[in-house]
Amino acid sequence: MRFEFATATRIIFGAGAAREAGALAKDFGRRALVVTGRNTERAHFLLDSLRSNGVDWVLFPTTGEPAIDTVEQGLAAAEGENCDLVVSLGGGSALDTGKAIAAMLTNSGDVLDYLEVIGGAKALTETPAPFIAIPTTAGTGSEVTRNAVLASPPHRVKVSLRSPLMLAKVALVDPELTCVLPPELTASTGLDALTQLIEPFVCNRANPMTDGLCVEGLRRAARSLRIAFSKGQDKPAREDMAVASLFGGLALSNAGLGAVHGLAGPIGGSFPVPHGAICAALLPHVMAMNLRALRQRDPHGAALYRYEEAAWWLTGDSQAKADDGVKWVRALVLDLRVPRLGSFGIQREHFPDLVTKAANASSMKANPIALTPEELTEILEQAL
Numbered sequence: 001m002r003f004e005f006a007t008a009t010r011i012i013f014g015a016g017a018a019r020e021a022g023a024l025a026k027d028f029g030r031r032a033l034v035v036t037g038r039n040t041e042r043a044h045f046l047l048d049s050l051r052s053n054g055v056d057w058v059l060f061p062t063t064g065e066p067a068i069d070t071v072e073q074g075l076a077a078a079e080g081e082n083c084d085l086v087v088s089l090g091g092g093s094a095l096d097t098g099k100a101i102a103a104m105l106t107n108s109g110d111v112l113d114y115l116e117v118i119g120g121a122k123a124l125t126e127t128p129a130p131f132i133a134i135p136t137t138a139g140t141g142s143e144v145t146r147n148a149v150l151a152s153p154p155h156r157v158k159v160s161l162r163s164p165l166m167l168a169k170v171a172l173v174d175p176e177l178t179c180v181l182p183p184e185l186t187a188s189t190g191l192d193a194l195t196q197l198i199e200p201f202v203c204n205r206a207n208p209m210t211d212g213l214c215v216e217g218l219r220r221a222a223r224s225l226r227i228a229f230s231k232g233q234d235k236p237a238r239e240d241m242a243v244a245s246l247f248g249g250l251a252l253s254n255a256g257l258g259a260v261h262g263l264a265g266p267i268g269g270s271f272p273v274p275h276g277a278i279c280a281a282l283l284p285h286v287m288a289m290n291l292r293a294l295r296q297r298d299p300h301g302a303a304l305y306r307y308e309e310a311a312w313w314l315t316g317d318s319q320a321k322a323d324d325g326v327k328w329v330r331a332l333v334l335d336l337r338v339p340r341l342g343s344f345g346i347q348r349e350h351f352p353d354l355v356t357k358a359a360n361a362s363s364m365k366a367n368p369i370a371l372t373p374e375e376l377t378e379i380l381e382q383a384l
């Protein structure tokens with residue numbers, strides 16, 4: 001056994017914790033680029049907190065999923081305003097954008113030089129500008145991951161800028177920030193969090209540290225996602241989902257993912273669909289296909305047992321079998337009214353290109369069993 005575990009320098013979790021942002025930021029710089037989502041109103045508390053701690057700021061709102069040019073624009077803003085730290089407040093898009101800007105502030109060259117798959121995949125050499133991550137959704141876990149997922153519209157894929165140097169100085173996780181998330185976003189981000197607990201748990205790079213995080217995260221997501229969806233103001237449920245998201249981020253970043261994320265990369269690169277919605281639509285079908293492939297080609301391997309164990313935590317029944325876990329996820333996806341892939345404009349004619357690209361995705365390499373192009377196509381067919 002060999003494993004390694006790295007994460008944000010500090011993780012601070014708790015209701016109201018986000019109000020400490022200014023006091024934390026003042027140790028890292030004097031002028032912050034504040035990266036947010038489209039709605040900057042929600043950032044007022046953060047801007048006030050920075051100002052009252054003597055930290056100046058420049059606002060950089062983003063829309064939609066981050067692309068390479070989003071990072072380039074943010075970088076230009078940060079350089080033009082002499083920012084020496086980056087604070088992101090938002091969902092995975094704002095967090096990943098800020099993380100990438102912080103990396104490019106100190107490393108020379110273009111973003112593309114450092115991107116996996118489509119770029120030079122050069123290693124970052126310089127320590128990025130200090131980065132503070134404050135998530136407002138409970139889904140991506142991006143506050144503790146070492147990569148930023150960026151779309152490249154000309155290549156029609158999403159790829160990562162990745163380096164252990166990119167880990168945040170502070171991950172400030174405040175579940176109260178998620179209480180205003182509408183049900184649809186609670187569902188898609190929550191199911192992304194669930195996927196990011198299941199995939200690392202069954203993946204071929206799972207390790208004892210990430211296993212512990214996955215089990216605890218699965219328990220909490222299983223008991224609280226439905227409640228957070230139907231009763232947004234339920235604080236214990238929001239707290240559970242914030243823990244689940246954080247633990248998913250810790251797990252995926254230190255173990256790996258699987259076919260859901262392997263397919264989600266090319267789909268998200270080709271269609272303007274939020275990442276969480278794609279993962280939600282794929283999850284039950286990937287689970288079922290992995291089980292079928294494992295029974296055919298690796299019936300005595302550890303992964304089948306992993307799926308059974310995941311089913312215990314999901315269903316709360318220690319007698320549950322692997323298929324019960326799939327059934328449970330299928331019912332959840334229906335209850336949370338997750339749209340099918342076809343509703344986003346994805347059609348059968350797109351499958352060959354998506355499958356070819358998915359086979360090369362970094363997440364696919366950790367799937368517990370190598371899936372054939374036919375099996376990946378069947379998953380898309382079922383999720384359509």
Ligand SMILES: [Zn+2]
Nearest residue numbers: 192196275279
């Ligand atoms: Zn994800």
